Amino acid sequence: MTGADFDHEELVVRHGERSGATMAVAIHSTALGPALGGLRLWHYESDADGIADVLRLASGMTMKAAAAGLDLGGGKGLICSPATAATLSWTLRREMLLDFGDLVESLGGRYITAEDVGTSAEDMATVAERTANVTGLPKSNGGAGDPSPFTAIGVEAAMRACVESRFGSRELRGLGAVVVGLGHVGARLAMRMRAAGARLVVSDTDPRKRDLAQRLGAGWVEPGEAIKVECDVLAPCAMGGAIGEASADRVRAQIICGAANNQLADDRLAARLDQRGVLYAPDFIANAGGLINVYREVRGYDEDRALAMAMDIEQTMRQVLAASEARSMTPLAAATELARERLDLVVRN
Secondary structure, three states: OOHHHOOOOEEEEEEOOOOOOEEEEEEEEOOOOOEEEEEEEEOOOOHHHHHHHHHHHHHHHHHHHHHOOOOOEEEEEEEEOOOOHHHOOHHHHHHHHHHHHHHHHHOOOOEEEEEOOOOOHHHHHHHOOOOOOEOOOOHHHOOOOOOHHHHHHHHHHHHHHHHHHHHOOOOOOOOEEEEEOOOHHHHHHHHHHHHOOOEEEEEOOOHHHHHHHHHHOOEEOOHHHHOOOOEEEEEEOOOOOOEOOOHHHOOOEEEEOOOOOOOEOOOOHHHHHHHOOOEEOOHHHHOOHHHHHHHHHHHOOOHHHHHHHHHOHHHHHHHHHHHHHHHOOOHHHHHHHHHHHHHHHHHHO
């Protein structure tokens, strides 16, 4: 990321006092409210890779909150783990989470954290020992629990809008779908799609996830081959950058609509996909359900209200697709305009 790309309000990088781990918070914008974004605990090749990732993710959270109509800014938290999350000792994991809680507390409420890749609602309870600026807590701690079911609900809602736009009906029954990444959100999305009658193929880097494929009666494909499967809907639900320069030309799906953040390695690939006739659903519209759920926890939790707002993502995606067609622009460009219009309105007022 170059200096010209850096339009964030603040980036704080520290080494944890207890753990020694490198950790960071990127605050992209507080124009609409405190910056909210999950804590990613991940093993990166270098700390620099982690910092670049947290900056990209924070700016995406600004767009996500603005497009969803939430009074939140965009931010993201990061712990650069010295090992994969699965191999961390309990003691080191706890020390890193406590250190991160201290970092969040030092920001004076400008940033609110929540779970993300590599962390859980239970981890948020540990962070909450050091700061009150945390959401997505377990229900036993007075929170709303794991937000991933709401993310899956929102992605399915967005998918129905895309399917309606492309095929004339919002029904998923009988459509061929590929879900890549069977983590908290991807697994739930796969189950929802199977229940809706989609013909399902799934993929994950963890071969143990084949058990879920068998339970769902789904086909299995290796991750490197998933993008080449001819299907109606491809749902990237793992890490970002799933669609790169080379893979953009190999996509054989009619629609790309998934839960992963930053699905495109470069936003300019949206135009290439559009030219190839592939409908790319902007990820920050489709995957906003989890953010909506933790936002409702901050505001005073009402599960029915959170569910209704997540399902309204279908209408938001319809709005984006209609603007895309009317203005002869990609859906990503239309979604970006939607978010920026709200941000600009706040700045002008």
